[in-house]
Amino acid sequence: MRFDLPDAPPHAEALRGDLRTFLAEAGQGWTPETRARSWMGFDRDFSRQVGARGWIGMTWPAQYGGHERSGLERIVVLEEMLAAGAPVGAHWIGDRQSGPLILRLGTEEQRNRILPGIARGELAFCIGLSEPDAGSDLAALRTRADRTETGWKLNGRKIWTTFAHKSDYMIALVRTSPAPEGGSRHAGLSQFLVDLRLSGISIRPIRDLAGEDSFNEVTFDDVMLRADDLLGQEGAGWAQATSELAFERSGPDRYLSSYPALAAGIDALNAKPQPGAEVVIGRMVARLATLRGMSLSVGGMLERGESPMVEAALVKDAGNVFEQALPEHIRNLIDPSDSPDELRRMLAGLAQLAPTFSLRGGTREILRGIIARDMGLR
Amino acid sequence: MSELRGILTEQVDRLIGDGGGVSLLRDVEAGNWPAGLWAGLEAQGLALALVPEDAGGVGLPWGDAAAIWQVLGRHGAPAPIAETMLGAALLASGGIEVPEGPLGFAFARCAVPFGRHVPNLVVLEGNAVSLHVSGAFTTAENIGREPRDMVAPGRRIARGTLPNEFGPRAGLLGLALIRSALIAGALERILALTVDWANTRKQFGRAIGKFQAVQQQLAAMAGEVAAVSVAVSQAARAADAQGLAGAAFEIGCAKIVAGEAATMGAATAHQVFAAIGITEEHELHHFTRRLWSWREEGGTERLWAAEIGRAALARGGPNLWPDITARDVQGATA
Numbered sequence: 001m002r003f004d005l006p007d008a009p010p011h012a013e014a015l016r017g018d019l020r021t022f023l024a025e026a027g028q029g030w031t032p033e034t035r036a037r038s039w040m041g042f043d044r045d046f047s048r049q050v051g052a053r054g055w056i057g058m059t060w061p062a063q064y065g066g067h068e069r070s071g072l073e074r075i076v077v078l079e080e081m082l083a084a085g086a087p088v089g090a091h092w093i094g095d096r097q098s099g100p101l102i103l104r105l106g107t108e109e110q111r112n113r114i115l116p117g118i119a120r121g122e123l124a125f126c127i128g129l130s131e132p133d134a135g136s137d138l139a140a141l142r143t144r145a146d147r148t149e150t151g152w153k154l155n156g157r158k159i160w161t162t163f164a165h166k167s168d169y170m171i172a173l174v175r176t177s178p179a180p181e182g183g184s185r186h187a188g189l190s191q192f193l194v195d196l197r198l199s200g201i202s203i204r205p206i207r208d209l210a211g212e213d214s215f216n217e218v219t220f221d222d223v224m225l226r227a228d229d230l231l232g233q234e235g236a237g238w239a240q241a242t243s244e245l246a247f248e249r250s251g252p253d254r255y256l257s258s259y260p261a262l263a264a265g266i267d268a269l270n271a272k273p274q275p276g277a278e279v280v281i282g283r284m285v286a287r288l289a290t291l292r293g294m295s296l297s298v299g300g301m302l303e304r305g306e307s308p309m310v311e312a313a314l315v316k317d318a319g320n321v322f323e324q325a326l327p328e329h330i331r332n333l334i335d336p337s338d339s340p341d342e343l344r345r346m347l348a349g350l351a352q353l354a355p356t357f358s359l360r361g362g363t364r365e366i367l368r369g370i371i372a373r374d375m376g377l378r
Numbered sequence: 379m380s381e382l383r384g385i386l387t388e389q390v391d392r393l394i395g396d397g398g399g400v401s402l403l404r405d406v407e408a409g410n411w412p413a414g415l416w417a418g419l420e421a422q423g424l425a426l427a428l429v430p431e432d433a434g435g436v437g438l439p440w441g442d443a444a445a446i447w448q449v450l451g452r453h454g455a456p457a458p459i460a461e462t463m464l465g466a467a468l469l470a471s472g473g474i475e476v477p478e479g480p481l482g483f484a485f486a487r488c489a490v491p492f493g494r495h496v497p498n499l500v501v502l503e504g505n506a507v508s509l510h511v512s513g514a515f516t517t518a519e520n521i522g523r524e525p526r527d528m529v530a531p532g533r534r535i536a537r538g539t540l541p542n543e544f545g546p547r548a549g550l551l552g553l554a555l556i557r558s559a560l561i562a563g564a565l566e567r568i569l570a571l572t573v574d575w576a577n578t579r580k581q582f583g584r585a586i587g588k589f590q591a592v593q594q595q596l597a598a599m600a601g602e603v604a605a606v607s608v609a610v611s612q613a614a615r616a617a618d619a620q621g622l623a624g625a626a627f628e629i630g631c632a633k634i635v636a637g638e639a640a641t642m643g644a645a646t647a648h649q650v651f652a653a654i655g656i657t658e659e660h661e662l663h664h665f666t667r668r669l670w671s672w673r674e675e676g677g678t679e680r681l682w683a684a685e686i687g688r689a690a691l692a693r694g695g696p697n698l699w700p701d702i703t704a705r706d707v708q709g710a711t712a
């Protein structure tokens with residue numbers, strides 16, 4: 001395992017300045033609940049504004065609507081969005097993983113058809129991985145695509161699909177041939193670019209514990225896909241999907257999810273000082289600064305074209321521990337009855353959202369299993 | 379990692395590794411001076427590594443020094459070479475010629491590492507740095523059984539003023555960076571020992587490392603070990619960019635994370651090793667006892683957290699994030 005700290009990209013401070021000005025303006029109407037939901041907030045208008053500023057698809061070639069900036073500049077944008085608690089959900093997945101996957105593995109037609117829309121903040125993506133009987137054991141998935149004369153016929157069910165009911169596309173991992181007898185269960189899987197408007201797709205929102213419709217069950221009933229809806233190579237879906245996770249697992253969204261409560265907590269403590277609070281705050285700030293260094297290190301490695309799978313898993317695990325502990329630390333410092341309304345609502349939102357931090361994008365147990373394997377324990 | 383840093387750390391690793399390993403740690407804990415190892419370290423010019431070239435030193439950056447200290451920590455730091463490197467840097471920055479031999483390093487009435495063995499003392503008071511002959515001492519040790527003696531400064535040889543980049547807290551900051559780096563190294567060592575043990579020790583018919591309960595603990599420990607290493611790199615890099623005084627935030631962060639990780643790492647290692655790890659005969663405790671000592675030296679987690687937390691509260695919530703990003707080290711502008 002290796003973590004090398006990158007230098008800040010040139011002009012990062014100017015970029016941060018632009019973002020802060022924009023976010024101060026755009027964020028005037030955000031409620032504490034919105035800010036606590038962070039990248040689980042979905043706001044197409046906001047995403048279009050972000051796209052118009054050139055802050056989505058930042059690293060992609062201009063011919064696909066990108067802006068040819070560096071990966072580290074992109075991280076500057078992500079950090080500022082998350083620190084402000086911006087509702088980035090409508091473009092987050094497309095920018096973070098679906099777009100990069102299409103850019104890397106897609107056909108020219110797919111790139112031209114999809115990427116400019118993501119970069120404009122107009123196309124929203126969801127991730128079709130989990131199924132009723134395939135959660136952490138993803139290779140157990142049963143949704144299948146069978147060849148037809150003109151393409152593929154898709155049947156099966158995806159579940160826990162965040163924002164499927166609000167998205168335009170799903171990148172789905174499905175079985176295209178049976179796992180070979182006695183061979184790897186990872187063989188025979190392929191990824192498809194699924195237009196969610198196609199007939200045969202039904203999307204049923206699943207109400208979450210906070211009373212929100214954030215995730216869904218998506219059923220495919222003889223959905224007819226075109227041959228060029230296949231993404232990447234037939235049968236290589238497992239490798240493609242797991243490489244996608246390196247992008248997904250190490251970003252600032254893995255340690256900043258509850259950050260707005262730290263800033264709000266500091267203000268509340270200044271209004272009503274509590275003995276010993278400075279020690280708790282200091283420990284959190286130290287962890288925050290260190291996690292940021294770890295996450296940026298992985299960002300630097302991705303930028304150099306490396307595949308830091310294990311490092312990314314480690315950042316996500318450590319980051320999730322932090323972002324789950326943060327609201328609890330604040331809560332232990334300030335009695336809810338003493339908290340200003342804004343902080344109380346933020347903490348209430350985070351209490352209900354925080355369990356997902358160590359579930360989405362690979363559970364804590366799966367991540368630690370990846371790390372243990374790398375250490376030679378499995 | 380730069381090529382030079384790689385070569386340097388490899389040399390130090392080999393030198394200390396050949397110096398006697400755990401038996402040397404036992405020797406040091408018995409109160410003996412590691413004369414052979416010290417001669418090798420001095421012959422390599424390490425004592426003057428942080429002294430600028432124009433003052434007769436090597437002029438290494440803090441980043442290289444921290445990497446060397448991390449390697450030193452992997453071996454349990456059997457000699458006060460880190461303290462000597464820092465003491466020499468402070469003397470040289472005050473315009474004082476650096477004497478040969480190990481340096482005691484004293485500020486704010488702290489115990490002197492290896493004090494009974496050092497012929498000279500670097501004494502810090504505010505911005506003043508002075509070199510003294512060691513005077514009378516009383517011996518004491520920390521729970522790592524490392525010599526931590528009270529040494530009275532004897533005859534003063536020279537006195538100088540520290541430049542601003544070191545500041546009036548150079549002793550505490552330097553020691554915090556040293557102890558954080560040593561903790562990073564010692565944690566790497568006990569993680570490797572523990573993983574090895576988990577793959578060797580069999581219970582219920584299989585290696586205990588095959589049990590998920592053990593795997594999960596060790597993976598969490600690996601996260602802490604990595605965190606300390608990154609925090610130390612950030613601290614050393616900040617010191618290179620802004621001087622020791624300007625890197626107080628990053629050094630404090632490193633000491634907090636190192637202290638917390640030392641606690642967690644030592645506990646996890648002992649849990650996995652179980653009874654054998656508690657025995658005098660086993661090598662584990664030479665590292666865990668040092669970890670428990672080093673988290674106390676150079677400022678505890680509590681001390682640094684109070685400082686960082688007070689500053690964050692004083693600056694207010696809206697400034698926290700901008701203050702953190704404003705400390706980024708800029709690359710060469712394009």
